[in-house]
Amino acid sequence: MKVVTLTPNPSFDLTYRVGELAHGEVQRAESVTVEAGGKGVNVTRNLTRNGVASKAVAPVGAADGERFLSLLAGYEVVTVPLREGVRMNLSLVEPGGVVTKINAPGPTFSPAEAELLVEETERALEGADWLALCGSLPPGVEPEFYGRLVALAKEAECRVALDTSGEPFARSLGAGPDVVKPNHEELAELVGRTLTTFGEVVEAAREVRERGVAQVLVSLGADGAILCGEGGECHAETPPFVPRSTVGAGDSLLSGFLAGGGAGEEALAWGVAWGAAAAKIPGTGGPTPEDIHLEEVIRSPTVDAGRPLRDAAVVAKA
Ligand SMILES: Nc1ncnc2c1ncn2[C@@H]1O[C@H](COP(=O)(O)OP(=O)(O)OP(=O)(O)O)[C@@H](O)[C@H]1O
Numbered sequence: 001m002k003v004v005t006l007t008p009n010p011s012f013d014l015t016y017r018v019g020e021l022a023h024g025e026v027q028r029a030e031s032v033t034v035e036a037g038g039k040g041v042n043v044t045r046n047l048t049r050n051g052v053a054s055k056a057v058a059p060v061g062a063a064d065g066e067r068f069l070s071l072l073a074g075y076e077v078v079t080v081p082l083r084e085g086v087r088m089n090l091s092l093v094e095p096g097g098v099v100t101k102i103n104a105p106g107p108t109f110s111p112a113e114a115e116l117l118v119e120e121t122e123r124a125l126e127g128a129d130w131l132a133l134c135g136s137l138p139p140g141v142e143p144e145f146y147g148r149l150v151a152l153a154k155e156a157e158c159r160v161a162l163d164t165s166g167e168p169f170a171r172s173l174g175a176g177p178d179v180v181k182p183n184h185e186e187l188a189e190l191v192g193r194t195l196t197t198f199g200e201v202v203e204a205a206r207e208v209r210e211r212g213v214a215q216v217l218v219s220l221g222a223d224g225a226i227l228c229g230e231g232g233e234c235h236a237e238t239p240p241f242v243p244r245s246t247v248g249a250g251d252s253l254l255s256g257f258l259a260g261g262g263a264g265e266e267a268l269a270w271g272v273a274w275g276a277a278a279a280k281i282p283g284t285g286g287p288t289p290e291d292i293h294l295e296e297v298i299r300s301p302t303v304d305a306g307r308p309l310r311d312a313a314v315v316a317k318a
Pocket residue numbers: 182183218219220221222223224225238240241242243246247248249250251252253271272273274275276279
């Protein structure tokens with residue numbers, strides 16, 4: 001199996017370990033790390049580390065190219081040249097693992113740069129089984145961008161996974177991706193209402209399916225994940241644990257889901273095992289085979305509709 005990932009808005013992920021945050025104060029970091037990130041880049045890293053062939057397509061400004069690629073040595077990466085540099089996203093990690101994350105908007109694309117990205121992605125699709133379209137779109141890229149790529153991949157008989165949010169998410173559903181992976185907050189935003197129970201998540205996911213999507217994989221943080229597909233809904237989770245960093249756990253969930261076959265209950269269990277493994281390790285580097293414990297996953301072929309979500313996904317009133 002081969003998975004191509006596209007990350008239109010990759011990032012240098014800077015992680016600062018700090019003491020308890022004090023707003024408006026100067027604080028000294030205890031340590032600083034830099035990783036090459038962005039959701040699709042993370043998916044390619046996770047898959048490669050676990051023996052699944054994957055290639056990442058990412059636009060990278062000329063000045064940043066070498067540094068970005070040096071952080072991804074050993075992984076297959078196609079970079080598409082840009083005038084502007086790669087954004088820097090910041091994670092502030094406090095004792096106890098509380099993370100405050102600040103993501104930059106990213107470089108502004110010209111129409112020609114957006115076109116080049118489409119062309120390079122299409123070229124990379126040769127022989128691929130899956131295209132994973134991941135993350136936010138940078139300024140200058142139309143919200144319909146992902147919908148167009150879904151259509152191109154389908155023409156190339158390649159299955160498509162989509163993990164994005166907001167307008168780019170809403171505008172690509174009609175193109176018919178094979179799987180979308182919102183977290184419960186992104187799902188709540190899409191359907192425009194607060195989700196407080198598993199039953200409400202399922203209702204919202206069914207609405208997304210009606211808009212043209214085959215499977216909806218909803219990540220629920222400590223509550224695991226729910227998959228809504230043609231055969232109905234199922235749920236999987238792990239026994240509770242204290243996470244070290246949940247940044248990138250969603251990318252790991254999607255990676256595991258694809259590695260586990262990309263459809264149905266077994267793939268859901270793989271996704272949850274990989275997601276939990278990522279949450280147990282620091283940074284966004286992703287789990288290796290020793291970190292992943294499929295046998296720990298608690299699988300439910302049905303969904304307990306009345307079960308409350310640990311964190312209700314609240315939709316802010318305009
Ligand atoms: N606190 C936790 N306890 C147990 N498992 C967790 C926890 N947080 C995350 N996970 C696992 O990781 C998966 C993905 O996490 P989450 O729902 O936070 O994704 P996300 O919001 O898309 O993450 P991100 O966008 O930061 O990558 C969950 O479905 C679950 O399997």
